[in-house]
Amino acid sequence: MQLNKMFAKRAGLILGLTIGILSFYNCKDDKKTITQTEVNFNKEGTLSILKNDTSKIDLDIEFADTDFDIQTGLMYRSSMEKLQGMLFVFEDETERYFYMKNTKIPLDLIYIDADKNIVSFQKNAKPFDETSLPSNEPAKYVLEVNAGMVDVWGVSVGDSISFIAD
Numbered sequence: 001m002q003l004n005k006m007f008a009k010r011a012g013l014i015l016g017l018t019i020g021i022l023s024f025y026n027c028k029d030d031k032k033t034i035t036q037t038e039v040n041f042n043k044e045g046t047l048s049i050l051k052n053d054t055s056k057i058d059l060d061i062e063f064a065d066t067d068f069d070i071q072t073g074l075m076y077r078s079s080m081e082k083l084q085g086m087l088f089v090f091e092d093e094t095e096r097y098f099y100m101k102n103t104k105i106p107l108d109l110i111y112i113d114a115d116k117n118i119v120s121f122q123k124n125a126k127p128f129d130e131t132s133l134p135s136n137e138p139a140k141y142v143l144e145v146n147a148g149m150v151d152v153w154g155v156s157v158g159d160s161i162s163f164i165a166d
Contacts, residue, residue, distance in 0.1 A: 039077050041084055047143065047163040049110075049118075049155060057153050058083070059145070061163065065089040073144065075102040080146055087163060088142040096135040096142055100125050106147035110155060111135035118159045123150050 042062055049057040064070045064086055074086055090096075093114040100107070109122040119137035124147045135142070143161065 039075075041077075041080060043084075043166065045087075045163055045165040047085065047087055047161055049153065050160045050162060051154065052156065052159055059085045061085050061087045061143075063087055063089060063165065073098075073103070074105065074107065076104065078104055080105060082146060082149070085143050085145040088144070090140050090142075093138045093140040095137065096139045098122070098125075098133045098142065099131060100127055100129045100133075103127055107144045108147050108150040109133055110143040110145065110150065111137060111139035112141035112143060112161055113138060114140040116141070116161050118155065118157055118161070120157060121150050121155065124148065 041060075043060045044063050045061050047059045047061045049059070051057070060081075060083060062085075064073055065088075070088055070090075073088070074080065096111060098109055103125075104127050106127055107125045109125060110118055111120045111122075113119050119139055120135050122133040125133055141161070149155075
């Protein structure tokens with residue numbers, strides 16, 4: 001019995017010292033900062049927007065064709081060049097809903113059907129805005145480019161795209 005009391009007393013003392021030490025280290029003014037690594041553009045292909053007036057715009061693109069890439073998209077990037085974009089490639093054609101969570105740069109979203117025809121777009125999507133940006137039409141592809149480029153290039157519903165991987 002006496003041995004159990006002595007053991008309990010020591011265990012209590014060890015526990016008390018451990019809590020005290022942990023409290024001391026947790027209260028230190030040593031602030032840890034987490035910095036986000038910049039994600040850089042990695043050209044994976046070329047995409048052409050083919051205008052109905054026979055002109056075209058050529059872009060360097062990255063593909064978002066895996067679950068991870070589709071979920072991440074252009075999140076955490078600080079910039080993108082004028083003639084760059086990200087093409088989301090889905091297995092099926094259905095109405096799409098995008099949002100700008102963790103996306104630092106304003107974007108235009110161009111929704112494209114399985115025949116590679118532009119069916120709709122959402123212009124000037126605001127950074128970090130979680131409002132739904134629907135395609136309003138079935139889409140198999142979504143092209144994200146810098147905000148304002150749909151107007152600069154004169155992109156219209158009915159224009160089409162073609163793309164190749166590098």
